[in-house]
Amino acid sequence: MVCGSYHGGVSGLNGKFVGGKRQGVVEGIKVVEFKLAYSNYQNFLQRSWIFFCFAFRSVVFALNTPCDL
Numbered sequence: 001m002v003c004g005s006y007h008g009g010v011s012g013l014n015g016k017f018v019g020g021k022r023q024g025v026v027e028g029i030k031v032v033e034f035k036l037a038y039s040n041y042q043n044f045l046q047r048s049w050i051f052f053c054f055a056f057r058s059v060v061f062a063l064n065t066p067c068d069l
Contacts, residue, residue, distance in 0.1 A: 001029055002061060004036040004054045020057075032061065 003011055012026035017035040024031055034057050038050045 002032045002034070002058045004034050004038055004050070006038050021061075034058075 005011070011031055011033045013022050013024045013031060013033050015022045015024060017033075020035045022033050022035075034054060036050050036054055038047065038054075040047075042050070
């Protein structure tokens with residue numbers, strides 16, 4: 001599962017971000033969390049940019065990582 005960081009959100013991962021992401025296993029699920037500063041207090045353009053960055057990084061990660069479907 002790939003997710004982004006969110007102020008107040010808990011992914012279950014406690015390690016440090018390395019290269020803008022951290023990885024681990026939470027309740028048997030491999031989780032990859034990208035360090036992206038998202039907040040509902042940001043304006044529309046800022047949130048759109050963060051979403052674009054998340055989508056781009058997720059696609060790059062998916063194309064470069066062997067996955068079990």
